[in-house]
Amino acid sequence: xxxxxxxxxxxxxxxxxxxxxxxxxxxxxxxxxxxxxxxxxxxxxxxxxxxxxxxxxxxxxxxxxxxxxxxxxxxxxxxxxxxxxxxxx
Numbered sequence: 001x002x003x004x005x006x007x008x009x010x011x012x013x014x015x016x017x018x019x020x021x022x023x024x025x026x027x028x029x030x031x032x033x034x035x036x037x038x039x040x041x042x043x044x045x046x047x048x049x050x051x052x053x054x055x056x057x058x059x060x061x062x063x064x065x066x067x068x069x070x071x072x073x074x075x076x077x078x079x080x081x082x083x084x085x086x087x088x089x
Contacts, residue, residue, distance in 0.1 A: 002045045009034040029085045036078045043070035 012034040016027045047067060051057055059067075 002041055002049075005041050006038060009038045025088055026085065029081060029088065033078065033081055033085075036074050036081065039070060040074040040078070043067055043074065 013031050016022045016031045044067065047059065047063065051059075
């Protein structure tokens with residue numbers, strides 16, 4: 001599912017950046033939303049796969065804090081972006 005999410009969001013970003021007819025604010029918002037989704041998935045999944053593969057369920061404080069920062073920052077950006085998209089329409 002992680003690779004499908006990365007592939008799909010990368011495809012969205014690539015299509016929006018290369019197609020000149022999609023150079024409108026709503027498509028830029030969708031491009032940033034896809035990038036935020038990549039950041040959100042990439043901040044959680046690698047450690048989760050590491051825990052499942054090694055069986056070691058521990059995480060250091062710094063790694064936990066960094067992971068929490070990226071999840072909450074991506075959520076804040078996503079919320080602000082959805083608000084901007086609502087005002088744009």
